[in-house]
Amino acid sequence: MKAYNLENLSALVVDDNRFMRTIITNVLRGLSITHIAEARDGREALEEIRNSPVDVVIMDWEMPEMNGAQLLKNIRSGKRGINPLVPVVVVSANTIARNVLAARDSGMTEFLAKPVSAAALYARIVSIIENPRRFVRTGTYFGPDRRRKFDPDYTGPKRRAEDRTSDGLDDLDAIQRT
Template sequence: MANKLANISILVLDDHRNMRLLWRGILLAFGIRTVHEADNAEDAFKQVGDKDIDAIIVDHHLDGLTGAEFAGMLRRAPDSPSQHVPIIACTADTRRSVLKLLVDSGVDEILAKPVSADQAWKKLAAVVNNRRQFVKTAFYYGPDRRRKDGGRWTGKERRKEQPVQTDPEDM
């Protein structure tokens, strides 16, 4: 499978050089030959426009814009060079509020630090082999946030919860 990844081009956006080097080593071990690096969102945005980037790995805590702000800008900006490029967010900050920001920004996957090669492989395989369809609403543009088809909601808008009916005798 590594041979299939040889022609993939990855951009790593992280303001820490050691993390970019760690990512480079992991990606090269996967057989990916083209790894670009950026230490700030402005440079990354420019590289996405200038180069053929197949996926982006972005740290959440950056100098300047956050990873969520970068992803949101890439997904929704009128001058975005690539609204549909797969984005894997990587963060040590796994508070629910941060994860919600990342999901709402339009990232495809979230990877918690410390990074393991196994988890990195799974996230990369998910965005390359099993990409979710994109959804566009007034407030969101990005991969469908639902992981499963189906569910119990049968109404017009699935994201709304059905009121739970309780029988007073059950209380």
């Protein structure tokens, strides 16, 4: 992994727990990020994103009133001057698959399991820098492309309309023929 000078980045830390915000802020400061804003909930976070340049959002998932999913969908909506492409790292102690998939399907960029370590958070930031994913808009989703890998030998179901061949084969046919 490369060493990056991160001092020009602006980060927003969103968590309803004060001590958790302090932990993440200390990690970021240790990684040389000096422009760090904090928000206690989704409303404060949206206000901050609207009014200040934010390069990366690091947010909790379980929060009262506006939870992580609602906040993330608000960000990705791009309404009221919000940059919908801002990278979002979801930080959660709830790592059951259903929770991680919900965060992915709400438009997260990266997921980080609590307890947080400096190495893991730095790795997520490096991943955002080195592997930016294009964004995808479908009827029900806007966010980073959920396909991280493009495998030419992929044989699973092809779900996108563009993926289907012009001869009208449906997904099952496609699987049987490959």
